[in-house]
Amino acid sequence: MTGVPIVVVGAGHAGFHTALFLRDEGVEAPIVLVDGLDGPPVQRPPLSKSMLLGEAEPRLEFRKPEFYAARDITLLHDTVARIDRERHLVRLGSGRALGYRDLVLATGCRARHLTVPGSGRAGICVLRTPHDARAIRDALGRADDVVVVGGGFIGLEAAAAARKRGCTVTVVESLPRLMRRVVSADISDHFRALHEAEGVRVLTDTTVHAFDGDTRVRQVVLADGTRLRADLVVLGIGVDPEVELARDSGLAVGDGIEVDTALRTSDPSISAVGDCSSFPTRDGTRRRFESVQNATDQARVAAARLAGRTVEFDAVPWFWTDQFAAKLQIAGLVPDPEAETETARIGDAADAFSVLHFHNGRLTAVESVNRPSDHAAARRLLAQDTSLRPDDARIPRFRLPGTAALRTG
């Protein structure tokens, strides 16, 4: 293929799927996928889940290496040092210049590090890349005492894996409850109880003051002076969007690279998709999501637009996490705890139930624990602006899957 390529920067879920969907859309331009990691592009969800269990390594590659040539996608293991927007070219880390017809930034996020005394000691790890995950997996085989800093999805998945491998595990969370940013208080309480029942010690409203030890970390010192033994510390304190390239190029950047509803940045020949993209929502605010769903749905929209179709990004967000025997799936956005909301719980089992959230009488989110069919139904209902009301969901034997079929005809 000849012509000026569409260049995609980053080959995580968003970048890989952008390249794939461009081909599926019938785009004939050359496609160049630039990625800083070695090897074929990989998915990340298993890194904090099955990867840490120390069993057979899960399949990470989206596709075999031959796939890229077969679909005429050029995979460049390189970085992008800067963008020359006037001349429509990127300067690669290797020094080479590469012209682009359109540029798609799928630069993702980087894991936050904690800057407290001793945070440079060995044995303090973040979990973002396959390399990070393999290092933690191997360290878990040698560790007795593990401290996880951060009680979000990544931290709690790591804590569950460490516990399953027989380590003594403490989770240190600075907020009053676990997964505060994305789940309701009911779900936070459920997962705290689950972790504690499995033998994980959970400390909320607690911050880390320092890491003590020698070359390696030996103790985590909490703000109140308490010392926790630690052979291994896993930091799960969030990520920051990779925006430097965009900012240095003069693109509009806030909490992420700012795009419009068609995922164009302030330069119409540059798009941003996935974890790094800050997009406008119907209520006028901007959002940035770190999720597989957001990455693939944005990739689909960006690819369709670059293929010449008129499209807008307006997808129902969904998320999932696996901790011990619990699969938590969330469809929609759980309302802010301060907002006036109504909830309805369905499912009588202690370990399998869903919580429905309504705001101004409208269904806005469903959290499901080990109820995947509720989750699937919820995604369908939320996409269709359901007329379901809180009282409907309180009728005995109410079923969300049945509702999806009934209400949508």
Add this chain to the structure above:
Amino acid sequence: MPKVTFRAPDGDRTLDVPPGTPLMQAAVDDAIDGIVGECGGNAMCATCHVYVPADAADDFPPMSEAEDEMLNCTASERRPTSRLSCQLPAPVHDLLVELPDEQ
């Protein structure tokens, strides 16, 4: 080794698939264009939709309620023979599945 044929509007592709391998995995490994599998095989995205032969129900594990629900979210028409190929281990004999127009 058993052969699985993926029938698409633009022709058939036949692969040797070890029994037990999820059909979605076999398809993406051999760059079958009509299968995306964007959630990585978790029955959460409905982008590995296939139509199985009407008489093949016994070849596969029964459909879970979650798969049933996800099949209501497919891009192409759902039929009685619709399944998510990430939930289908390859059988011990040859098989032909049809791919929908869109995932």
